Amino acid sequence: MPLGGVKVLEFVGLAPGPLCGKILADFGASVTRIDKVLDNSLDVLYHGKRTVVVDLKKTAGQQIVQQLARKYDVIVEPFRPGVMEKLNLGPDLLCSANPRLIYARLTGFGQHGRLAPRAGHDLNYAAVSGVLSMLGREHEKPTAPINLLADFAGGSVMCALGICLALLERHKSGKGQVVDAAMADGAAYVASWLFMSRKLNIWGQAQQRGTNLLDGGVYFYDTYETKDGLFMSVAALEPQFFSLIKERLNLPQELSQYGEEHQVRGRQLLTDIFLTKTQAEWSEIFEDIDACVYPVVDWQKVQNHDHNAARQSFERVDDNWAPRPAPRLCRTPGKLRSSTHFDVKSFLDELDIKPEKLRQLQEEAVLILPNRPKL
Secondary structure, three states: OOOOOOEEEEEOOOOHHHHHHHHHHHOOOEEEEEEOOOOOOOOOOOOOEEEEEEOOOOHHHHHHHHHHHOOOOEEEEOOOOOHHHHOOOOHHHHHHHOOOOEEEEEEOOOOOOOOOOOOOOHHHHHHHHOOHHHOOOOOOOOOOOOOHHHHHHHHHHHHHHHHHHHHHHHHHHOOOOEEEEEHHHHHHHHOHHHHHOOOOOOOOOOOOOOOOOOOOOOOOEEEEEOOOOOEEEEEOOOHHHHHHHHHHHOOOOOOOOOOHHHHHHHHHHHHHHHOOOOHHHHHHHOOOOOOOEEEOOOOOOHHHOHHHHHHOOEEEEOOEEEEOOOOOOOOOOOOOOOOOOOOHHHHHHHHOOOHHHHHHHHHOOOEEOOOOOOO
16 A cells, blocks of 8 residues: 555544544554543544553653654644643654654644644634635625534645655655644645635625635525425536526526626526426436536435445445545555554564563553553
């Protein structure tokens, strides 16, 4: 696999860090989670990783991590700036002991700047990034994009990219480096096109959210409810696609894509028409033409959609349907794993400690392993 042989130490925090670790694990990295408990019900992205509990407040626990860091390629830590330094686990110390170590710091506001030490969540990072101001309907307040934008796109994915870039560069230099992955930075970077396309005619003169081509400001790029309470997505941006919609929906020939009077009339026409048939009926009507009209597939049934089923886009992991790793590589694709066998012997080899020392660490609850080894 692409990341086969790469060893990652993931300090477990909220969802952005675990998804970053999952991406690395799905593409072959060996990921060891350091958590406060063995069974963390809040982390649903533990698959393909092994877990140990280390008390980082104790000197002996810090020494365990220091020993592991000498033999690992990557560290992923999600804490506020300065936390790891207080635990004697900062990059200056660990990277000096292992110059090839890639130390990824995944935070909301980054390692420096006025807001760096402050608490926050996805909505806050998206707000500061400037992207949240672009999301939402006209005359309504900005809409929270769940926690996809900053936590996952700007955080997890950008952090994983940074790690992979650092691994690639290490082949040339032989040296590791610190990855400063700030979710606010990442959210803005993911939205680069939104910032850099402002002179294009898709944006109105006022450039207010909810009034533009791609944010619900036009009736031919929106979603519409169907007779059975489901929805269809309509994205007929190009004239040839719009012509096909007019044909299939029997819309008036004089109806145009542009002009305020056409927006009001067109939105009402599509709202009324889509309510006359079920989602399945509309899907059949638009099945064989490129009108850019598709059903809004419910997340609970997405694995049953014929396209997704044909590509096997979802797999069962434990009791859930999970998306397959993306993108797909033709020779070395990513793979989902339901669980990972914890090889106690190999882990103890990494620690390089004697049985009596291990017994002491376990008795003092400094180190807890899933399978208690026989000493």
